[in-house]
C-alpha cells in the first residue's frame with residue numbers, strides 16, 4: 001500500500017542557489033495592498049473602519065462587531081518579546097562570492113565556486129540597549145550573517161570585536177544582568193556606565209581584553225559599513241577527505257574602518273538615534289552597496305598547542321603577525337528589507353546552523369551558545385515553527401517528520417511522519433555523507449566530568465596589554481577618556497578603586513595612573529602589568545582606516561544668501577565625482593539667492609548638526625559670510641567639527657568665517673590654512689588646488705593633532 005495516491009517524487013529535489021534564489025522565494029510571501037479593498041482577515045470586504053457598530057449613534061458598542069473585535073485583537077498582540085541582547089538591530093540582503101575554490105580547506109559548497117552568488121541576510125546590532133535605543137552608544141556591535149546556501153542555512157553570528165568578555169557560557173546571564181539597566185529603577189539605558197557593570201567586571205579579570213576593545217574607538221563605529229566583523233570563536237573547516245583545520249573568521253569592510261568620537265556619539269544619540277540604521281539604509285538606496293571581504297586564519301590541527309594562549313579561549317585573538325588573515329571572498333549588501341518586523345525582527349540566527357565542511361570546537365562559550373539560541377527563538381517567535389517564517393526559510397529543500405506546533409505553515413501530505421517507515425518508501429531518509437549528509441567531525445575526546453577551567457585559559461592580561469601598546473597615542477587618549485567616563489559614573493567608590501588597582505594596573509601602569517587621575521582614585525604606585533614584547537598592529541581603528549578615498553563620506557556646506565554659487569558648484573562637483581555626498585545647510589530650509597543664481601538648501605541648522613557629517617566646507621561670497629558670521633549655529637558648527645577632528649575647508653571670503661569661529665586660535669594667515677591640522681583654505685582663486693587639498697583632508701577621516709581642549713563646542 002502506498003502512502004498517498006499522489007506519490008512524492010522518488011528522487012531528492014535538486015539543490016543549487018543563485019543570487020536571486022532567496023528573493024524569488026520571498027516574493028511568494030510579499031504582499032502589496034495598493035489599490036485594493038480593505039478586508040477582514042477572512043477576506044470579507046469591510047464597509048466602514050471608522051465607526052464601531054453601536055446601538056444608536058450615542059449608544060453602547062455591540063458584541064457582534066466582528067471587525068472591531070478582530071482589528072483590536074490583532075493590535076493587542078502586535079508586539080513580540082525583544083531579543084534579551086542585541087535587541088536593537090538593522091538588516092540588509094546581499095550575496096557572498098568566494099574568490100577562488102577553498103576545496104583544500106573545506107567541503108562547504110558556499111566556498112567552492114567563484115561564479116556562484118550565495119544569498120545572505122545580515123543583521124547588525126548593538127547589544128545592551130532596548131529595541132528603541134540609540135545606535136551610537138558605546139557598545140559591542142553584532143554582525144550576524146545568514147548564508148542561504150544550497151546545503152541549508154549557515155549562520156555566522158559574530159561581533160565587531162574579535163574577543164568576548166567571558167570564557168564560559170555559564171557566566172553569560174551574569175554578564176548581561178550586570179550590563180543591562182539596573183533592575184530596581186531600570187537605568188541607565190544602553191550604557192555600561194553604571195555600578196553593576198563595573199562591579200562585575202572588576203571581579204572578573206577574564207573580561208579585560210574585551211573591556212579594552214569596548215573602551216576603544218572600535219565601540220563607536222561611524223557606520224556599519226565601516227566596521228569589521230569577527231566569528232570570535234575558533235571553528236573548524238573540514239575538507240572532503242575529512243581533514244580538519246582550525247579557522248577564525250574575519251569580515252573586513254572595503255571602505256576601511258572609521259569611528260566617531262565620544263562627544264559626537266552622545267550628541268548623535270539625541271539628534272538622530274537611528275544614525276547607523278539610516279546610514280545603512282540610505283547607502284543601499286543610493287546604490288553605494290556596503291562590501292566586506294571575508295578573511296580566514298587557518299591553524300593546522302597539529303599546531304593546536306603552539307600558542308601561549310588557548311585556541312578554545314574566546315577572550316584571545318590569534319595575532320595576525322603569527323597567523324595571517326587570508327582573504328577568501330566578498331559579501332555585498334544590495335537590498336533593503338521591505339518590512340522591518342517581518343524580516344529584521346523575525347530573523348532567527350543560531351551558531352548551530354552549519355553546513356558540511358564547517359564544524360565546532362570545544363570552546364566552552366561556543367558550546368553554550370549552541371544551547372542558547374534555539375531557546376531564545378522559542379520565546380521570541382512563539383513556537384517551534386520559526387524556521388518556516390519567510391526570512392528564516394532555507395532555499396535548500398526541507399523534508400523531515402517534524403509536525404504541527406503553533407503557526408504550522410506547511411501542509412504535510414501523507415500518513416508517514418516517522419522513520420523508519422515502509423509506507424513512504426522509507427523516506428525522507430538520511431543522506432549519506434557523499435550526498436551532503438552532515439557528519440560531525442569525529443574529534444577524539446576523553447576526560448573526567450568536572451567543573452573547572454583549563455590552566456591554559458589563565459592569562460587574562462597579556463593580550464589586553466598588547467592591545468593597549470598597539471594603539472596610536474590619540475587612540476590611547478580616547479581609551480583613557482572612555483574609562484574616566486565609564487568609571488566616573490560609578491557611584492560606589494570601592495568599585496572605581498578596584499578597577500584601577502586590581503584591573504587596569506594589571507594591564508598597563510600608565511593607563512591605570514591616567515584613569516585614576518580623572519576619577520579621584522589614588523594612583524597605584526607599583527606596576528603590576530605584564531611585560532609586553534609582542535605587538536599586534538591590527539587592533540586599532542586607525543590601523544585599518546582607508547585614506548585613499550572619500551567614497552560615501554558626507555560633507556556639509558554652510559551658506560547664506562549671496563553665496564558664491566559657482567564656487568560651490570565646482571567644489572560640489574569635485575566632491576561628488578570622488579564619491580562623497582554634499583548637503584547645503586543654511587538658516588532656513590528654502591532656496592538661497594547666490595551671486596549668480598539660486599542654490600537649493602538641503603537642511604537647516606534646525607534639522608541637522610555638524611555631528612551628522614564627516615567634513616564641512618565654507619564657500620565664498622561676502623554677503624553669505626557676513627550673514628553666517630552673525631549666526632551662532634554656523635560658528636558652533638565649525639567649532640564642533642574642529643573639536644571632533646573633521647576636515648574643514650574654506651574658499652575666498654569663507655576663510656573669514658573660520659577666523660570668526662576662532663577654531664582654538666589656529667593660525668590661518670598662510671595661503672592654504674593649516675593642512676596638517678585638516679584646515680584647508682584658499683584666500684585666492686586657486687579653487688582646484690583647494691578642492692584637491694580638501695579632498696585629501698576628508699580622506700584622512702580625522703585630525704587628532706588639534707588643540708581641541710580649548711574648543712568651547
Ligand code: HDE
Pocket residue numbers: 083084085086089123124125141142143144157158159164168169170172230231232233314347348349365366368369372373374376377
Ligand atoms: Fe549571543 N545571543 N550569546 N553572542 N548573539 C543572542 O539570540 C548568547 C555571544 C550574538 O542579530 C541571543 O536570537 C550566549 C558571542 C549576536 O539576531 C541569545 C552567549 C557572540 C546576536 C544569545 C552569547 C554573540 C546574539 C539573543 C555566551 C559573538 C544577535 C537573541 C555563551 C560571536 C543575533 C537571539 C541577531 C544574540 C546568547 C555570546 C553574538 C540569548 C548564551 C560570543 C550577533 O540566544
